[in-house]
Amino acid sequence: MPELPEVENVARALSDTMVGRRLDGLKISYPGVLVQSPRTIRSALIGKTLAGVHRHGKYLILEFIDDSGSAHLMIHLRMTGQIFILDGYIPDKHVHLTFNFEGCPVHYRDIRKFGRLELVDDAVNPSAIAHVGPDMLEIRLPEWRRRIAHRTAPIKAILLDQSIAAGLGNIYVDESLFLAGVHPLRRPRDLDPATLAEVLRRAKQVLRLAIKHGGTTFMNFTNFHGKPGNFKTKLCVYGRSGQSCNYCGTTLRKLRVAGRSSVFCPSCQPES
DNA sequence: AAGATTACCTGAAGGC
DNA sequence: TGCCTTCAGGTAATCT
Incomplete structure (x- = not known):
């Protein structure tokens, strides 16, 4: 993907x-x-x-x-x-x-x-x-906050919404939320400014790291030279439902959010 | 307005 | 040469 x-x-x-x-x-x-x-x-x-x-x-x-x-x-x-x-x-x-x-x-x-x-x-x-928002790697915190701080949809749906900021898909949304320690069902309106900032920081971090590793090959992505990306081994949660969290050992769980399968750590990403 | 759901496609996987 | 259902998810269209 x-x-x-x-x-x-x-x-x-x-x-x-x-x-x-x-x-x-x-x-x-x-x-x-x-x-x-x-x-x-x-x-x-x-x-x-x-x-x-x-x-x-x-x-x-x-x-x-x-x-x-x-x-x-x-x-x-x-x-x-x-x-x-x-x-x-x-x-x-x-x-x-x-x-x-x-x-x-x-x-x-x-x-x-x-x-x-x-x-x-x-x-x-x-x-x-024209309806697509700024690139996720370019957007700055004040604008991102302005675009999402009032929203009541699950943060996962907001991160997938390309009209807010463009670039994240299902894999990197799950990774970003895990790294930020935020449950996918949390609502931006209920999150404090520091947590919102952390989500953006982690999203940019995981995108940059994945670029460096040639991207993720899960199903059938290949790069320009027909080779798979190397980032799959770095994934913390995506595709790892039922396995244990790298950080705390808790069994990772799967939920459906915004019509997407969403894997998260119930311990690192508390629901409230 | 904003959130939620479905259509578009094919292939893999699993139940029976 | 097994058949059927479910799942995978990016975006646009359509619904509430």
Whole structure:
């Protein structure tokens, strides 16, 4: 499940390897992942050079330019999207699109077809995601506090809400709440300012650490070079229901919050 | 308004 | 070549 750290790793790899290359072709096997028509997307992008790679929350934006102007392709990997290059790779039925960057094929693969690729009007602040909040790594405490302090939904739901701050998904929300010692059902309105600050601090900390370790591979995320991320072994709670807490030994429990499975330590994260 | 629920998809896992 | 149900969760749409 690609969240901010996984998308950041893809963005960095794309930037390091493909910026400066011209897009010579676009093989589209399943147009359903495209928001615009294949014709529109091809005519906007082919012949242009990749000039930059941007990320906002879990959104990836590729910036293309040529003498005639610029075009921007926004990509969201949703649940099972992957972008990678791999020597000798033969695309299987889940590869829906392949970019040809001057002879180098970059594949978009997505088992569940939830991901989307969309031409947008800006490389940094496209109107298509105007409703999405600031990036979780960029947001500062006063603004975050202003956006959540009055809210009465469970903190878990608030952290998953991309319109408040963008980047956390189910895995890193559970990890952040565990590190902050906050139960997923606690409500922001009932938490004191120091606790709210601690949740934000821990969220940024776990995101940065996961980026450093190449992200988390739980189901089928692979990085740009087709390799799994290394952060799974660092997870404290996600996927560990029934196992014991690393810190206190209490058996970790699972709850459903905001329609998501949520693993927490009943001892480190008291309900009130 | 804000919170809650469901649709979109496929594959893995488990019950029988 | 077993069939069926449940679960996984990011986002948009739809409900209360």
